Amino acid sequence: MREALRGLTVRGRAFVAAGATAVLCAVVLGQPALTRVGVLVAVLPLLAALVVGRGRYRLTLERTVTPATVTVGESARVDLVLTNAGRTPTGVMLMEDQVPHALGSRPRFLLEGIGHGWRRHVTYPLRPGVRGRYAVGPMDVRVGDPFGLVEIGRSFRSAATLTVVPPVVPLPPVPLGGATSGSGEDRPRPSASGSAEDVTVRDYRRGDDLRRVHWRSSARTGELMVRREEQPWQPRASVVVDNRLRAHRGQGAASSLEVAVAAAASVVAHLTRRGYTVRLVSADGPLGPDAPASSPGRDRGADPTAALEALAVLVPTQRPRLDESWLTDTTRGGIVVAVLAGTEITDAPALRRLRHHAGTALALPVDLAPWGDAPTRTTPTRALLATQGWRWAELTPSEPLARTWARLGRPGGALADRPLAGATAPGPGPGAGR
Structure with missing residues (x-):
């Protein structure tokens, strides 16, 4: 209830002030009819605050950003699915999604007549102009009464992430060199004198599986030798x-x-x-x-x-x-x-x-x-x-x-x-x- 009273709008506070003024004038002037009007005007915002504050809203939000990774200058789409799973209907709802300025302006939606089982699908675009990783959301919701006397703020905790990567320009194939250096164990190497088995083994390294130890080569060299793993070079x-x-x-x-x-x-x-x-x-x-x-x-x-x-x-x-x-x-x-x-x-x-x-x-x-x-x-x-x-x-x-x-x-x-x-x-x- 305290939160609802703090959520009185300018119109609601004006109603309370006008009702209190009418009651005061009725007492001074001796007008009982004016007293009833003043009480009604002053109590109406309080009743609206009571109804809105005691309402049990069960609003759910599903957010999807497609695609999750875009290039600078490309557009992404945000899909919002809002559902009212509670039994209490709501009044006017003002919804604003928190979006960084680099992705565009913050989208706002005005919804009315949300009853039990209500479901709405909303879509809005994002146009990033700067690379980075941005959080889209959370959604801020303001629930009010039909007369616009009270507004209570709510916020969803969920948010999505959009990654904006730098633009990629296709480059022409040019001779770069460096083809003689690479990674992997089946790269070209000179053959040592001896049997073919000498070419398929290497020195033991810490962490190698002992099941890969080649005992015949180890006995001949006097050091542990393991079979090479064939990896693309x-x-x-x-x-x-x-x-x-x-x-x-x-x-x-x-x-x-x-x-x-x-x-x-x-x-x-x-x-x-x-x-x-x-x-x-x-x-x-x-x-x-x-x-x-x-x-x-x-x-x-x-x-x-x-x-x-x-x-x-x-x-x-x-x-x-x-x-x-x-x-x-x-x-x-x-x-x-x-x-x-x-x-x-x-x-x-x-x-x-x-x-x-x-x-x-x-x-x-x-x-x-x-x-x-x-x-x-x-x-x-x-x-x-x-x-x-x-x-x-x-x-x-x-x-x-x-x-x-x-x-x-x-x-x-x-x-x-x-x-x-x-x-x-x-x-x-x-x-x-x-």
């Missing part, structure tokens, strides 16, 4: 996206970070479709559970959804330097594609080590000129990549990503397309420009 690739706050310019959807994330998403999808085992890495380290977008042994055309969802929630970091702890002997070789922004001279060791571990090192630096940086501000990035032997092609607003990627795959890299003023050309080596 796949080339490896690592996609590094620089999400350091100090390296990017702009805010929100119109920032250089969004350009870098969109480019990384397209590269991950492209390499995964080409059969590479892709590892996604940010400035803080690997993304995802173990961070590869696809695991060894998966077929070509693997789904890069996990990597795209990790990119959807990627936020800027305060880390001053790129993380290198994920570089181990198991990551040596293969392709490294780095999507960079404003690198500095302090990033030279990280770029050097990335290049050292990669069979082919490719870079897509973001041109920061559209965000007000002078052209000389981006020169260190080009110079660092050139001196470390990277092949690179700059991401600019005037050139589509597919064309930039095609330029990156040319023999000799993109260094030949844009000579550097004052930069020392690297010596001959894998991926070095002229």
Whole structure:
């Protein structure tokens, strides 16, 4: 009842004030008929509050977001199924679903005459313009009486999740290299002298099942040897996206970070479709559970959804330097594609080590000129990549990503397309420009 009294609308409070005023005037003027009118006007909001406050509503809500994962610019649909399982009819209901501003305006519905067994299906669209993971809901409900004197707020606890991933641009197939490095135990290897059994065994590793121990080879070598597991061999690739706050310019959807994330998403999808085992890495380290977008042994055309969802929630970091702890002997070789922004001279060791571990090192630096940086501000990035032997092609607003990627795959890299003023050309080596 207290909640219902607190829910008196402006009209309900005006009724109470008008009724009290009428009763006071009737006492002063000696008008008994006016007293009855004043009592009726003042009591009507209180009776409405009593009825609304003691009502037992059993409203249920089922919410479905289709699809649960969309790309920036695509539309999603929210289906709401409202049911009144109680026996008490309700008055006017105003329903508002809690939707983040990035997904559009909050939908509102006005419902009347909800009786026992009532059921309604409502649909509204979502048009996300910014990547991220958003909670759709909960639903706020305001129940009122037919006269509009009382409104009581209720809220459903259920909510749904919508993941908005970066846009993916189809990239043309270009010669990337790195096919001599991969994962799996049936990769090509030189044959040792001896029987054919020597080729199908390997050294024992901690955690191997003892039932796989090959005792004849173990007796001959003096060390435990186990049978190799035949696993499909796949080339490896690592996609590094620089999400350091100090390296990017702009805010929100119109920032250089969004350009870098969109480019990384397209590269991950492209390499995964080409059969590479892709590892996604940010400035803080690997993304995802173990961070590869696809695991060894998966077929070509693997789904890069996990990597795209990790990119959807990627936020800027305060880390001053790129993380290198994920570089181990198991990551040596293969392709490294780095999507960079404003690198500095302090990033030279990280770029050097990335290049050292990669069979082919490719870079897509973001041109920061559209965000007000002078052209000389981006020169260190080009110079660092050139001196470390990277092949690179700059991401600019005037050139589509597919064309930039095609330029990156040319023999000799993109260094030949844009000579550097004052930069020392690297010596001959894998991926070095002229």
